[in-house]
Amino acid sequence: MSVLKISGGRELRGTARVHGAKNSVLPIIAASLLANGETVLHNCPKLSDVDAAIKILRHLGCSAERAGNEVIIDSRGLSRLDIPHGLMREMRSSVIFLGAMLARGGEAELSLPGGCELGPRPIDLHLGALRELGAEITEEGGSIICRAAKLWGRRVNLSFPSVGATENTMLAASLADGTTIITNAAREPEIWDLQCYLRALGVAVYGAGTPTVTVEGTKISASVSHSVIPDRIVAATYLAAAAATRSEIELTDVIPAHLSTVIEVLGEMGCDIRVERERIRVSSDGKLRAVRPIITGPYPGFPTDAQPQLMAAALKARGTTAFVENIFDNRYRHVGEMRRLGADIKLEGRVAMVTGARKLHGAPVTATDLRGGAALVVAALGAEGVTEISGVHHIDRGYDGLEDTLRAVGAKIERV
């Protein structure tokens, strides 16, 4: 098992390129089943979650090959409609294949994703929406079996703007008979990217980025190429790293508008942030101050996926910053590990009170989930001495070339 060894307390200077978004590429890989043709995905990050999605495609009888930053998929050979437990366990977001398998083949079987490191992750909204479109769903022995001789366009109202449920509904609706109108849809940029891909396939889908997404079902047989949007959470991680280390970093290949809440918080903390078309330059003189409460919420609210990394930056700020986590029940597992580095954090339910500006020191810590692990990297970069982070496989799910990128801007980080 490898660990990341970080010698902290160094200033970072230089340019870092932001890779393609994990949370965009995964639903688009599932959507490639609908194409019944070839999809070339550009800007596709090398991540263990992407490898797991590719394995699922191959299991289903499709071909999928990586060539550098491209993944080439041919979904004409689809020959099965089930995802076994082992593959589901490798990547819980594989539930996103449900809508695509059902639409393309009339049935789908997969084991329930169950709980994950962020707490219980129910899929009732996904299943409710698919039922609306005409699916019959049974749950037996930890598996869900969906069948639909035909899917029908319908009105689907989500009681919460779930990202995955919105995506699953969009996928199923793409091949349904008639028009589906999803209300209270998630508005995340990744929904917009999925819409772009579906449009390339010839589906009339509009409204992504607003609470109402409309999908006119159609027949698809298309070969297309698509370039994945930049990963806003990876960008937020590097911005937080600069803030925590009195550094100056320029991010390239990024869409600043997707990061407005994160940029606003870092600006309030005292970072100087300049935004150009596809670049963000951040500099920090190390004199950070606490900010008003950081409250996570569905987009355009503050992203839950950036909460841990910004908490790592807040550890360096004078005063107390409150964090309120509204999306996941169990998203403070990094807190115990941050305390090992000397952090002063009080936890009460959904609220974490972070008192910063204490001296952080290196220590052995464990990444317990993807973004919590990334936050430990940020905290370690801002701590004096050596931090060894184990549980690196969590971080590898979402960061392509993390060590190389950080080393290129002057960090002392190695995988041992």
Ligand code: UD1
């Ligand atoms: C996606 C992202 C994840 C991010 C999250 C919130 C991907 C692959 N993952 O996850 O990184 O943290 O959005 O921005 O894109 N819920 C239900 N029932 C459901 C579905 C969700 O109760 O059927 C609840 C969840 O338990 C959670 C909340 O809704 O509390 C948000 O979940 P959702 O938006 O669905 O997140 P994911 O799509 O799983």
